Amino acid sequence: MSTTKSTSSNEVAPSPPAEPRPSNFIRDAMIADLNSKKYGDAVIQTRFPPEPNGYLHIGHAKAICLDFGLADEFKGKTNLRFDDTNPEKEEQEYVDSIMKDVRWLGFEWEGLFYASDYFDQLYEWAVKLIKDGKAYVDDLSAEEIRQHRGTLTEPGKESPYRNRSVEENLDLFERMRKGEFPDGTRVLRAKIDMASPNLNMRDPVMYRILHAEHHRTGDKWCIYPMYDYAHGQSDSIEHVTHSMCTLEFEDHRPLYNWFIQNLGIFPSQQYEFDRLSLTYTLLSKRRLLKLVQEKLVSGWDDPRMPTLSGIRRRGYTPEAIRNFCAAIGVSKTSGTLELAMLEHFVREDLNKRAPRVMAVLRPLKVVIDNYPDGQVEQMEAVNNPEDEAAGKRQVPFSKVLYIEQDDFREEPPKKYYRLSPGTEVRLRYGYFITAKSVVKNDKGEVVEVHCTYDPATRGGNAPDGRKVKSTIHWVSAEHAIDAEVRLYDKLFIKEDPNQVAEGQEFTANLDPNSLEVVEHAELEPSLANAPVESRYQFERLGYFCVDPDSRPGKPVFNRTVALKDTWARIEKRAGA
Ligand code: ATP
Ligand code: MG
Numbered sequence: 001m002s003t004t005k006s007t008s009s010n011e012v013a014p015s016p017p018a019e020p021r022p023s024n025f026i027r028d029a030m031i032a033d034l035n036s037k038k039y040g041d042a043v044i045q046t047r048f049p050p051e052p053n054g055y056l057h058i059g060h061a062k063a064i065c066l067d068f069g070l071a072d073e074f075k076g077k078t079n080l081r082f083d084d085t086n087p088e089k090e091e092q093e094y095v096d097s098i099m100k101d102v103r104w105l106g107f108e109w110e111g112l113f114y115a116s117d118y119f120d121q122l123y124e125w126a127v128k129l130i131k132d133g134k135a136y137v138d139d140l141s142a143e144e145i146r147q148h149r150g151t152l153t154e155p156g157k158e159s160p161y162r163n164r165s166v167e168e169n170l171d172l173f174e175r176m177r178k179g180e181f182p183d184g185t186r187v188l189r190a191k192i193d194m195a196s197p198n199l200n201m202r203d204p205v206m207y208r209i210l211h212a213e214h215h216r217t218g219d220k221w222c223i224y225p226m227y228d229y230a231h232g233q234s235d236s237i238e239h240v241t242h243s244m245c246t247l248e249f250e251d252h253r254p255l256y257n258w259f260i261q262n263l264g265i266f267p268s269q270q271y272e273f274d275r276l277s278l279t280y281t282l283l284s285k286r287r288l289l290k291l292v293q294e295k296l297v298s299g300w301d302d303p304r305m306p307t308l309s310g311i312r313r314r315g316y317t318p319e320a321i322r323n324f325c326a327a328i329g330v331s332k333t334s335g336t337l338e339l340a341m342l343e344h345f346v347r348e349d350l351n352k353r354a355p356r357v358m359a360v361l362r363p364l365k366v367v368i369d370n371y372p373d374g375q376v377e378q379m380e381a382v383n384n385p386e387d388e389a390a391g392k393r394q395v396p397f398s399k400v401l402y403i404e405q406d407d408f409r410e411e412p413p414k415k416y417y418r419l420s421p422g423t424e425v426r427l428r429y430g431y432f433i434t435a436k437s438v439v440k441n442d443k444g445e446v447v448e449v450h451c452t453y454d455p456a457t458r459g460g461n462a463p464d465g466r467k468v469k470s471t472i473h474w475v476s477a478e479h480a481i482d483a484e485v486r487l488y489d490k491l492f493i494k495e496d497p498n499q500v501a502e503g504q505e506f507t508a509n510l511d512p513n514s515l516e517v518v519e520h521a522e523l524e525p526s527l528a529n530a531p532v533e534s535r536y537q538f539e540r541l542g543y544f545c546v547d548p549d550s551r552p553g554k555p556v557f558n559r560t561v562a563l564k565d566t567w568a569r570i571e572k573r574a575g576a
Contacts (some may be wrong), residue, residue: 024330026066026271030074030242038241044076045241048102048109049231051083052094052215054285055300055307056101058321058342059276065325066244066273068107079238080109084116085230087214095215097300101308105318111238115230116216118237122225123177125233125263126188126206130169134262135206136162137172138189145187148194149202155195156202162191176209179222183209190229192258200255204228232256235268243268246275247334273330279339280490281306282497287506296510297491303547303558304491304514314488315535315545315560320349339490344567346560350535350543355383355390358428358473359523359538359557361485363402365448365477366419368433371399376476379429379459395524397430400477402522407472408449410438417469419449426471428539432457473539480522484556486547487516523555530555537563 023031030044048067050056056064071078080102082095102109129135138161140148150156164172176186188207196202206229211222232255235243249256250272260267277283283306291297291305300307303314311321324345328337358381377397384390403419412420419425424434431453439448456463460471491497494509501508527536535545542562549556 022326022329024273025332026242026244026273026330027070027073029269029271030070033241034074039239042239042241044071044074045079045239046071046076046244047079047081047113047235047238047240049081049083049115049234049245050098051086051089051285052091052098053086053089054094054289055097055309057283057285057288057306057308058278058281058311059283059306060101061105061308061321062276062325062328062330063244063246064102064105064107065322066330068102068109069322069326070242070244072107076241077110078107079111079113079240081111081113081115081234081238083227083231083234084114084214084216085225085227087210087212087224092215097309101312104308104312105321113234113238114216115225115234116214118230118234119217119221119225121237122230122233125265126173126225126229127170129190129206129262130173130188131166132262133166134191135188136164136169136191137176138162138187138203139185140187142184142187145205149199150194152197152199156199158194159189159203162203173207176207176223177221179211181209183211185209188223190255190258192255198251198254200228200252201258204255228252228255229259232259232268232270233263233265235270236260236263236266239266240268243270245270245272247272247332248275272332274332274334276328277334277336278306278342279336279495280492280497281339282492282506290507294507296507303486304488312533313545313547314558315350315533315543316346317349317353317535320346323349336496338567338570340565340567340570343561344565344571347543347563347565350537350560352386353384354535354537354543356381356385356537356539357524357527358395358475359483359485359521359527359536359541359544360402360404360473360475360480361487361518361521361538361541362405363480363520363522364405364408364446366401366403366408366433366474367448367450368399368401368453369436369450370452373399375399376478377458381429393526395429395526396476396479397427398476398478401427401474402477402480403427403449403472403474408435408446410446418472419451419470424454424468426457426460426468428471428473429460430458430474431455431460432462432468475522475524477522479525481525481528482554483521483523483527484549484554485518485521485544485559486556487518487559489514489516521557527555535560 046067068078138159148157187205189203192201194202207223210224253270256270301309301313378394379397381395408419419435421435424432433451433453435451437450438446441447491514492509493511497506497509530546532546532548543560544557545560547556547558
């Protein structure tokens with residue numbers, strides 16, 4: 001916990017919140033900077049800087065929750081900035097999906113920018129560095145530059161072109177821009193220190209020649225800035241005060257600062273935090289793209305994908321993801337979290353908000369022999385025991401019902417308390433029934449169970465106080481809605497999907513059984529017109545969400561998550 005100072009009433013400048021919240025080193029830095037007025041009266045300014053070369057995933061959600069969440073907390077602002085310095089891999093489809101996903105998570109940006117908006121300014125600044133003797137055009141090839149770079153234990157070697165005159169550098173850089181040289185023949189490098197212990201400071205490349213169409217600037221440019229040269233300056237242009245990125249950029253921070261200092265521009269400050277990593281999950285756009293391109297999943301929004309569009313389609317809620325991100329916090333050391341923990345937050349949120357319904361995935365017909373033919377009763381059912389305001393609904397009951405095949409055993413094993421010949425069970429919101437006989441098909445499988453019911457047990461209680469050991473769910477056959485239900489399992493069989501045998505690729509770890517399609521599930525009729533993306537708890541089975549593939553008369557449901565909560569058990573054990 002951090003301590004926050006209380007704000008005086010006449011203060012207009014941004015100030016730390018009065019209420020203490022669980023803190024972290026970045027939040028602490030913001031509080032310190034506000035208190036010391038490091039940026040004067042300016043508000044906290046952050047940015048989320050995705051590269052539009054794929055869809056956002058749950059790892060990005062962590063970054064988004066930090067960037068937007070912290071700025072919101074301090075009444076600051078967050079820009080969405082597309083890092084589009086790499087013309088060859090970027091597409092409008094990705095830009096659109098990223099904006100949609102950020103909004104879906106519940107955040108709205110202040111400014112919408114593209115690194116490419118700054119190409120002119122970046123070019124001018126590069127010219128300034130050349131004039132100051134701090135940048136030079138190098139004719140070495142990429143391979144030669146790599147060889148000159150040295151290693152962690154050996155210093156690098158200076159390029160023979162390092163001491164070109166300012167005039168020559170200005171001329172060559174200008175001609176690079178005009179397109180006089182082919183790709184890869186020259187680069188612009190910062191002139192820093194080839195002996196620096198930090199390899200990023202050994203005269204890093206600032207610009208490369210790339211005769212490629214850019215999705216926004218078209219063919220205006222044939223030289224493109226490198227990430228390290230573009231990123232900090234973009235932050236500075238937007239007056240970003242706290243620029244958050246993942247730990248792998250820690251070693252780039254001295255370079256980030258070097259450019260800002262040598263250009264004498266707004267001093268944005270970079271902070272690095274641990275990347276989210278989850279068991280059984282890959283969070284790399286390159287790998288996810290491969291799954292999509294090779295059609296190993298149905299698309300970026302396949303409900304098994306860890307993309308925000310995938311988990312949205314699966315039924316995860318933005319609230320659950322935000323709660324998860326808040327709970328995991330940030331740190332300076334990376335580790336891998338249990339996928340079960342994310343699922344726990346999804347259950348916890350859906351438990352509060354998802355209406356309960358009855359649905360039978362693998363139907364077995366039950367005929368109640370002593371129930372009047374043609375009679376239909378409306379049974380009152382509670383929509384959500386966690387939320388009284390959700391109210392009640394009517395569920396039709398009749399002579400022929402479906403129950404789960406799993407809920408009947410002709411020869412029950414020990415401790416099997418569900419339906420079996422001679423046992424009495426409760427039908428949820430219905431009656432007590434007792435199984436009397438079965439009908440089998442040619443293969444000897446039970447296809448129908450004949451039962452009797454006790455009319456005195458309507459609603460689920462016996463006036464004589466007798467108890468049953470089990471309550472099972474059901475739907476009325478005549479009223480049931482036929483639905484397709486897609487059951488998902490983990491996409492990969494290995495905790496670390498990157499762990500493969502020699503010569504294999506991560507795709508070898510895909511679980512061939514991660515999708516099971518139930519063609520004909522039977523649902524209670526209240527689900528007839530359930531809108532796409534609406535979420536339910538199918539009693540005793542799990543949480544389910546309506547898929548966009550639904551058609552009138554044939555809804556399609558995705559299983560979001562089953563009811564069993566392994567994470568809650570892990571936590572309980574740890575706490576005990
Ligand atoms: P990928 O490796 O999936 O391609 P990336 O880092 O190249 O990811 P960007 O589009 O550059 O993707 O990421 C935008 C922001 O999201 C960056 O600030 C990055 O640090 C952050 N980010 C990306 N992946 C994660 C993750 N797994 N956990 C937390 N933050 C992440
Ligand atoms: Mg990146």
